[in-house]
Amino acid sequence: MARPKNRPKNETAVDELTEQQAKTEYARLGVDIAEHDRRYYQEDAPTVSDAEYDRLRRRYGAIEARFPQLRTPDSLTQRVGVAPAARFAKVRHAVPMLSLDNAFAEQDVIDFVGRIRRFLRLGDDEKIVFSAEPKIDGLSMSLRYVDGTLVTGATRGDGFEGEDVTANIRTLKDVPPHLKGRHVPAACEVRGEVYMTKAAFLDLNRKQAEAGKQLYVNPRNTAAGSLRQLDATITASRPLGFFAYAWGEMSDMPAATQSGMIKWFETCGFKTNPLTKVCHSVEELLAFHREIETQRSHLDYDIDGVVYKVDRLDWQERLGFVSRSPRWAIAHKFAAERAITLLKDIEIQVGRTGALTPVAKLEPVGVGGVIVQNATLHNEDYIKGIGGDGEPLREGRDIRIKDTVIVQRAGDVIPQVVDVVLDKRPKDARPYRFPTKCPCPLHTDVVREETATGEEGARARCTGEFACPYQKIEHLKLFVSRRAFDVEGFGEKQVEFFFEQGWVTEPADIFELPRRNKQIKLEEQEGYGETSVRNLFAAIEQRREIALDRFIFSLGIRHVGETTALALARGYGSWTAFHDACLKVAKGDAEAIAEMDALDQIGETVIEAIGAYFGENHNRRIVERLIKEVKILDAEMPKIDSAVAGKTVVFTGTLEKMTRDEAKASAERLGAKVSGSVSKKTDYVVAGPGAGSKLTEAQKLGVKVLTEDEWAKLIR
Ligand code: IVH
Numbered sequence: 123m124a125r126p127k128n129r130p131k132n133e134t135a136v137d138e139l140t141e142q143q144a145k146t147e148y149a150r151l152g153v154d155i156a157e158h159d160r161r162y163y164q165e166d167a168p169t170v171s172d173a174e175y176d177r178l179r180r181r182y183g184a185i186e187a188r189f190p191q192l193r194t195p196d197s198l199t200q201r202v203g204v205a206p207a208a209r210f211a212k213v214r215h216a217v218p219m220l221s222l223d224n225a226f227a228e229q230d231v232i233d234f235v236g237r238i239r240r241f242l243r244l245g246d247d248e249k250i251v252f253s254a255e256p257k258i259d260g261l262s263m264s265l266r267y268v269d270g271t272l273v274t275g276a277t278r279g280d281g282f283e284g285e286d287v288t289a290n291i292r293t294l295k296d297v298p299p300h301l302k303g304r305h306v307p308a309a310c311e312v313r314g315e316v317y318m319t320k321a322a323f324l325d326l327n328r329k330q331a332e333a334g335k336q337l338y339v340n341p342r343n344t345a346a347g348s349l350r351q352l353d354a355t356i357t358a359s360r361p362l363g364f365f366a367y368a369w370g371e372m373s374d375m376p377a378a379t380q381s382g383m384i385k386w387f388e389t390c391g392f393k394t395n396p397l398t399k400v401c402h403s404v405e406e407l408l409a410f411h412r413e414i415e416t417q418r419s420h421l422d423y424d425i426d427g428v429v430y431k432v433d434r435l436d437w438q439e440r441l442g443f444v445s446r447s448p449r450w451a452i453a454h455k456f457a458a459e460r461a462i463t464l465l466k467d468i469e470i471q472v473g474r475t476g477a478l479t480p481v482a483k484l485e486p487v488g489v490g491g492v493i494v495q496n497a498t499l500h501n502e503d504y505i506k507g508i509g510g511d512g513e514p515l516r517e518g519r520d521i522r523i524k525d526t527v528i529v530q531r532a533g534d535v536i537p538q539v540v541d542v543v544l545d546k547r548p549k550d551a552r553p554y555r556f557p558t559k560c561p562c563p564l565h566t567d568v569v570r571e572e573t574a575t576g577e578e579g580a581r582a583r584c585t586g587e588f589a590c591p592y593q594k595i596e597h598l599k600l601f602v603s604r605r606a607f608d609v610e611g612f613g614e615k616q617v618e619f620f621f622e623q624g625w626v627t628e629p630a631d632i633f634e635l636p637r638r639n640k641q642i643k644l645e646e647q648e649g650y651g652e653t654s655v656r657n658l659f660a661a662i663e664q665r666r667e668i669a670l671d672r673f674i675f676s677l678g679i680r681h682v683g684e685t686t687a688l689a690l691a692r693g694y695g696s697w698t699a700f701h702d703a704c705l706k707v708a709k710g711d712a713e714a715i716a717e718m719d720a721l722d723q724i725g726e727t728v729i730e731a732i733g734a735y736f737g738e739n740h741n742r743r744i745v746e747r748l749i750k751e752v753k754i755l756d757a758e759m760p761k762i763d764s765a766v767a768g769k770t771v772v773f774t775g776t777l778e779k780m781t782r783d784e785a786k787a788s789a790e791r792l793g794a795k796v797s798g799s800v801s802k803k804t805d806y807v808v809a810g811p812g813a814g815s816k817l818t819e820a821q822k823l824g825v826k827v828l829t830e831d832e833w834a835k836l837i838r
Contacts, residue, residue, distance in 0.1 A: 136184040151182040210285035213276035216371035222453040251433040253380040254410040255398045259424040260317030270301040293358035298391035311370030318345040322361040366392035379433045427455035442787045463487035474596035476584040489531040497537040501580040502556040522551040560584035562592040588740045597678045606676035610661040633751035670757045680731040691757040693721035708736035767793030769805035775813030808833040
């Protein structure tokens with residue numbers, strides 16, 4: 123089988139993975155990608171290149187597609203970005219800001235066009251016109267205009283809720299305060315990319331160097347950082363640009379095509395990307411990709427691929443979205459960036475769940491504009507080059523300290539060592555001995571994780587559990603992180619400091635700090651004064667109220683990421699209901715387990731993890747102490763206003779106006795649940811010609827049966 127353009131030589135093709143290997147790799151990728159997301163979106167400090175990030179994400183999707191049984195409720199394919207930073211007011215997007223699926227190989231683009239053809243049931247002679255655009259490597263922005271006047275500028279955030287950066291965005295010369303033209307829609311959201319030119323970035327770094335200050339990493343992060351300034355005059359001093367290419371809510375549509383919309387943006391006073399081109403075939407799309415890739419290094423702004431969008435908006439509407447991305451568009455990325463450097467040493471990091479990850483300490487090297495000093499080596503087998511248990515095989519090559527290695531950064535996020543240059547191996551390069559004792563102060567025995575079939579997995583684990591200070595610290599870091607409790611002035615450094623002092627060893631201790639300060643006397647510690655202590659305590663007080671989903675996420679239960687936490691919060695509504703259910707699940711109560719299982723997006727892995735968590739005395743005690751300190755708010759339920767919201771519908775027989783996929787997608791968009799079988803719980807059966815047993819069953823159970831036209835009328 124041909125190797126996709128970006129897959130490292132040493133990596134096993136997804137098609138060739140055993141289920142066992144897939145399972146391990148899928149889990150590892152999930153953890154890695156989530157961490158990359160956090161660094162990228164929350165800290166604006168990615169550690170791997172965009173191309174590598176995209177490769178990981180694609181591999182994750184491919185594994186999930188081949189082994190759907192592995193899909194967890196908090197699968198990354200179900201989410202977009204991460205929750206917004208807390209410093210700015212939140213803005214709920216009237217239309218979600220979703221992201222794009224990626225194509226790497228030309229075949230992916232051919233498949234993309236084929237899918238569209240099938241979905242729309244187009245004849246072979248029917249042409250699909252595309253708008254092909256450079257994919258700007260900046261940050262997406264939604265600009266809301268009411269009666270032609272700019273009222274809000276919001277970042278993407280988690281796709282549903284972003285940050286209000288209106289004051290900052292007003293300082294951009296490319297963002298018109300008023301839309302030009304006479305007939306502008308009453309409400310109109312223009313979306314596009316904020317970016318910093320390479321020249322402006324270099325200039326800024328030159329000034330930083332002259333002033334002896336720290337250098338910025340790359341234009342994208344600098345643009346994001348510049349926009350996230352609480353003081354808009356700082357944003358104003360940074361030259362940021364904006365290209366318009368999409369829209370959100372529009373009270374009127376001024377055009378019927380993507381290319382028409384782009385022209386309209388120009389008449390309104392926006393800049394649009396001059397390389398944008400209308401293409402009429404797959405060949406033209408691929409030629410566009412090649413052409414732009416050759417121009418890439420000469421452009422004055424960073425791009426990481428090109429985007430193809432179906433030009434006709436009525437077709438876009440019909441194609442709709444699948445989970446986080448539109449069916450009508452795809453990002454065709456450029457190849458990953460790599461560099462060669464020296465592996466100086468290998469260190470072990472202990473994660474929150476006790477997983478031991480070997481990290482390569484490298485001679486600093488620039489990869490795609492970022493200096494890389496650390497890169498992941500995944501696990502013991504990867505270093506040994508035996509590629510066991512789902513790890514990419516580097517053709518039997520082991521990695522030794524003092525080796526010359528190839529480092530890859532993909533997307534813009536964790537770099538990894540992907541290969542060894544054997545010719546350059548010095549005689550004294552020594553094989554690495556993976557520790558048998560954890561580097562944590564307990565020096566516990568390291569065990570290899572068991573796989574589902576009871577075999578030895580690739581990931582090593584510290585057996586210290588609750589006694590392991592490294593694991594405790596990692597949990598505390600998660601607890602105070604922006605996505606969880608988000609205590610201003612209490613970040614990772616403070617966690618380490620307070621932990622070392624023995625003042626904070628578990629979450630409730632943070633809330634006890636103000637009461638205990640008479641003994642602690644924090645204001646007498648180096649780095650603290652009366653004002654900073656007052657501010658810190660005020661920040662702690664502010665966080666005593668917390669949304670249920672954030673609270674659940676902050677507990678650090680395995681497999682319970684933000685999306686799963688949100689699903690659980692919405693499923694149970696209140697902490698009391700959730701907590702009761704968890705305690706019952708831990709005791710093996712069949713009814714409680716079945717109830718949890720019935721929740722949207724929740725499956726066996728999560729239920730097991732919840733049972734294990736609440737089955738431990740230690741965890742129950744941590745939670746008990748914590749809930750005495752905080753007020754947990756009930757979950758907010760999203761409301762979809764449609765005639766079929768919350769209804770269960772079954773499609774059967776031949777549909778004549780649309781494909782089954784399209785029918786399902788549009789029903790789900792309106793909040794309905796589409797089921798494959800008829801039961802007492804079914805609200806509607808939509809039956810076309812040739813309907814058989816499902817129709818009979820519906821009639822028997824007295825379920826309402828609709829024709830395709832009646833259904834169309836109902837959802838109109
Ligand atoms: S269209 C529904 N067009 O890429 C998706 N996105 O991975 C609408 N981006 O969040 C996005 N250039 O920040 C679109 N010409 C372009 C783009 C572009 C850059 C970014 C954007 C988006 C991300 C998706």
